[in-house]
Amino acid sequence: MRCEAAVTGIGMITPAGLTTESTWAAVCGGRSTVRTDPDLAGLPVDISCRIDHFDADALHGRRLARRLDRFTQLALAAAHQAVRDAKLDPSAWNAPRVAVVLGVGSNSLHSYFHEFDVLNQGRPELVSPLALPRSVPNMAAAEVAIALDARGPNFTVASACASGATALAVAADLVTSGACDIALAGGAESGRSRMTVTGFHQMHALSQRTDAPHLASRPFDVDRDGFVLSEGAAVLVLERPQHALRRGAGQRARLCGHACTSDAYHPVAPHPEGIGVEHALRTALEGAGLAPGDIGHINAHGTSTPTGDVAEARALQRVFGPEPPPVTAPKSILGHALGAAGAIEAALTVLTQQHQLIPPTANLLRQDPDCELDIVTQAPRAAAFGAAISNSFGFGGQNTVLVFTAE
Incomplete structure (x- = not known):
């Protein structure tokens, strides 16, 4: 249960x-x-x-x-x-x-x-x-x-x-x-x-x-x-x-699954392959009793740093396969609120699920080929899904993944 x-x-x-x-x-x-x-x-x-x-x-x-x-x-x-x-x-x-x-x-x-x-x-x-x-x-x-x-x-x-x-x-x-x-x-x-x-x-x-x-x-x-x-x-x-x-x-x-892991790699740089992120994603899904295919939306950490975005994308690709769920990155609009960012984005993930509407990522003019994700841009995208994930990562290799489902 x-x-x-x-x-x-x-x-x-x-x-x-x-x-x-x-x-x-x-x-x-x-x-x-x-x-x-x-x-x-x-x-x-x-x-x-x-x-x-x-x-x-x-x-x-x-x-x-x-x-x-x-x-x-x-x-x-x-x-x-x-x-x-x-x-x-x-x-x-x-x-x-x-x-x-x-x-x-x-x-x-x-x-x-x-x-x-x-x-x-x-x-x-x-x-x-x-x-x-x-x-x-x-x-x-x-x-x-x-x-x-x-x-x-x-x-x-x-x-x-x-x-x-x-x-x-x-x-x-x-x-x-x-x-x-x-x-x-x-x-x-x-x-x-x-x-x-x-x-x-x-x-x-x-x-x-x-x-x-x-x-x-x-x-x-x-x-x-x-x-x-x-x-x-x-x-x-x-x-x-x-x-x-x-x-x-x-x-x-409902917040029905979560996981916190450490890269144990570097004080400020993420593991380049997102190993700790992948572990957090899989553990949070297991705790929620869900499979990757049950997730209909991902709120990415997406800080806009050259190394961080690639590491996150690689982890998502390994967990969700060649066609990950639609992704949005609110820091493109709100900036990075550091210790508050994960809570703000968790709230946005709940609202996205409630409204069945995925907000767009701003300023994505040329998507990095190393970040092969389905990123929502230009305008909100209507979508029907029952579960969503919010990713948050930090210096020291701190990784937290939250899984939300409808009531």
């Missing part, structure tokens, strides 16, 4: 929109959100995918917003959305049976950048007492629990750019094991700090197309040259199916 977790709510904040609905509409529209970023002025790479019109003071109140770093502000907003979408009332739920598991790729450099500057000016007395509690990675999950009175298991998962997806896998295990009835799970990150951008640029990981930002992120394209940093948050409400049924909750999908 498969162990399943019901997805009963989704909350999203991305550069494409401040809600799940607006993000979905924009992703289906297929237009990149990459733009010149004034906060990065003067750097060799000054483009990003940033969230506009996000008013943390209005959403959280000025006092609370001031206590939170941006990644936590985003996480808390997405969590509130998800709980409302699931039609849950935190004042009425069994708080010790509600878990929070969030993925964060790193601690926030937004706060540290300012505080280090103050310290380097020889003014330690002016360093904010909030500097540490505002920026440590676990604060996103902690602040969500405080705000929503979730008193069950609470922790942060860090597996680089797979963090958000790994958090969902861990939360699904908590739910299906009976450790909790409800889990708020996902990821949050704001990777637009000047230090983060500079670090990735020095590693030659970022796209250099600063003269044409909207064309910069182009997964699986022969002319791809790196990813574009982004920010965002997504939280999914996972419940034991019996718990959801008892309270009459609508179920968007």
Whole structure:
């Protein structure tokens, strides 16, 4: 018997929109959100995918917003959305049976950048007492629990750019094991700090197309040259199916299989043949009780890096044969939100399955012959399928694969 977790709510904040609905509409529209970023002025790479019109003071109140770093502000907003979408009332739920598991790729450099500057000016007395509690990675999950009175298991998962997806896998295990009835799970990150951008640029990981930002992120394209940093948050409400049924909750999908593996190969480069990815794909399918032929859609990690896209494509080709299911790569539109990316794309995979509509991949002008996949481009593609996969990978050779099915 498969162990399943019901997805009963989704909350999203991305550069494409401040809600799940607006993000979905924009992703289906297929237009990149990459733009010149004034906060990065003067750097060799000054483009990003940033969230506009996000008013943390209005959403959280000025006092609370001031206590939170941006990644936590985003996480808390997405969590509130998800709980409302699931039609849950935190004042009425069994708080010790509600878990929070969030993925964060790193601690926030937004706060540290300012505080280090103050310290380097020889003014330690002016360093904010909030500097540490505002920026440590676990604060996103902690602040969500405080705000929503979730008193069950609470922790942060860090597996680089797979963090958000790994958090969902861990939360699904908590739910299906009976450790909790409800889990708020996902990821949050704001990777637009000047230090983060500079670090990735020095590693030659970022796209250099600063003269044409909207064309910069182009997964699986022969002319791809790196990813574009982004920010965002997504939280999914996972419940034991019996718990959801008892309270009459609508179920968007079931998370019925997952796997986390390691390449054990290199600190930043993927295994060139995608061996760890293949292992994760096969293990997740086995856990879901499905065969490769049962999968009707793949949400690719697709970062737009020369080596990463080929490694992923090779793994997909070995698992799914010469005609893999239709693929989309949302980072072409949303950029790479690091620790939040896996959660955002898991949410998009659920929506794709619900709507039976696969969003397009932007900027795929000439497909790399080493990436022989059926990639959806130009416009959304209607498709009938009952199961879909979302891939997420990260530095250190971290691989997480999630399998979603219809209720």
